[in-house]
Amino acid sequence: MHVKIRVFGLLKELLKKEIPCEASFYRAEPITVREALSEIGINGDDLLWVVVSINGELAKKDIFDDYLDKDQVDISVYPLFAGG
């Protein structure tokens, strides 16, 4: 499985950590969204501050423990802001 992750917006500023804007890697076995994001340093409580889209489809619920099981997966990661 080829996974490509792209990070958008002010996520680095929000999480206050260095995150690559774009990363790609290969896994022989299916992995979860959580595991994929961990590859670029987004982990633990960071997940409270992000929204993801998988292959162009914006997640409408918590999907971090869902398995990625396609040959090619594009993950986009967006910041999530509290309040107005």
Add this chain to the structure above:
Amino acid sequence: MKQIKGYRGRILEVDLTSGKWKDLHLDESLYHKYLGGSGMGSYLLKELTGPGTDPLGPENVLIYMTGPFAGTKVPTSGRHQIISKSPLTGIYGEGDVGGTWGSTLKKAGYDGIVVKGMSETPVGIYIDEEKVEIFNAEELWGLDSFDTDEKLKEKYGKDTSVSCIGQSGEKKILSACIVHDGKNARVVGRCGLGAVMGSKNLKAVAVKGGNEVSIHDTGKFVEIQKRVVPMLVQGTKGMKAFGTAGGVSAANLVGDLPVKNWRRGDWEESALISGQKMAETILKRAYFCTSCPIGCGRDVAITEGPYAGVDGAGPEYETVGMLGASCMVSDLEAVTYAADLCNRWGIDTIEVGSAIAMTMELYEKGIVTDEDLGGRSLEWGDAEGMVEMVKQITKGEGFGKILGMGVKKASEAIGKGSEKYAIHVKGLALPAHDPRCYSGMAVGYATSSRGACHVAGGSYFFEKAVTLPEIGYPEVLDRFKTEGKGILNAKSQNIMSVMDSLKMCKFTFYGGMKLTHILEYLEAITGMVMTVEELLEVGERIYNLKRLYNIECGIGAKDDTLPERITAEPRHDVGTGEYLPDLDTMLEEYYRERGWDSDGRPEIKTLERLGL
């Protein structure tokens, strides 16, 4: 005046006492000095009212103002400002709102409306490209805001935009708000401006228009749009997915939520009232204001259970923060139902949520009893009790009649030491961001022109994620640091004053908008060429003008303060530990940066520099 592109160059003045109206043509220099929206509105309010003005008397005015971008496709420009002397606080009052109304007024041919006087019977105002009329609104009186919107759309057409009050405004309840766009409920929530509208016997202002707004440089505008709009769309997709309440769990993590009337900063049930929970359960779709690429609004429906029948705007972060977290009510459908009641009847969810949370604490302490509450209890987390209190407040009945006066006045009426539990600044309840989490909010709330306001300066943006290298903030600021927060708030209030005057949504900053983008839009739409420094000086002028208004109303340094709970009671939570904001140090720095004296009065040289 010479016609500046982007503006219509005329403001409608309606006198409800005489039933007459006329066009006002303000000097061109005022558009340069105040831009529009909040800036122009504050100028007009200061010209037309003062310390002797009774907020609910005919001498008060209600001002609707758009900005130069309204009616164009500048992102998030479909907004307007409503300005008046507040009956809730007795000082400067205003509110910012999105939806369709502002851009529609502009397309009908006006930059704004000044409503004066008081009608003897219920009336409405209708404006389109051809005519203005004051119509009899007796048949609308008694209807909620959603039904009023529907009736006026039946009368004038589906493309009519309606600004109106519900029954709470008719009853002149001091927390009453002004609702736009019917069940989509875009609300000027704060300062009790719905009561001002009710005092004038003005039920609604309906507008319809399709005239395009002429802009200065179309080619330049298109070029900017190609760069900025995709950036905003990408940067704010999280808000589209889960709305402003999408960050509730994150807010809980860092200690931003006002749990249990601001006694706790975290709560194990917070995820149950989050935008994610909303998306899993009651969300139908995202709602977009006119010209908005963000789509943070929620369109929800509850189809079964005790709260069935809700079909419209879903609750925002502030609403779930106040009616949910502050009351410890984790039933999202109950919170949504209560918010829907507030929207229909037209009352501020922040003030109402704060008043109910205060009452829960007073009940816990035995200051308020079952007898006071009409024979019922009101424990923390009591969803049914919270909804019942909302009903009483909106209708001005039972104990709700007291709470509708807002937390400050309600606590004074209840007495017995209850003032200590009323969490407000200058009579306006704190919204759902805690200065013990983002320290800059301490001086922000203390010095906001309308009382405790999170968007007048929005300094927490810059303590969370937003950078503005153009004014010396290349990195996100330490949220617990004291030094620099006074300066930050003076600058951020100037910036937000500009946003409220151009009428752009502050969420564009979350999407990566910079001040240089705003200046590019200003030039492309109006032809005005400004530097960042000149733009911020406009914001500074506006902020000082509001301060002068408030000083005339008796406000000074003694009022630039915070509830003791915020400055003296640590919450011992994971996100903030023992932290308490050092307001005095921040205030000293703030006054110095503003050029105000130790009593919080602008110095003469400051006023001269700003042309005030």
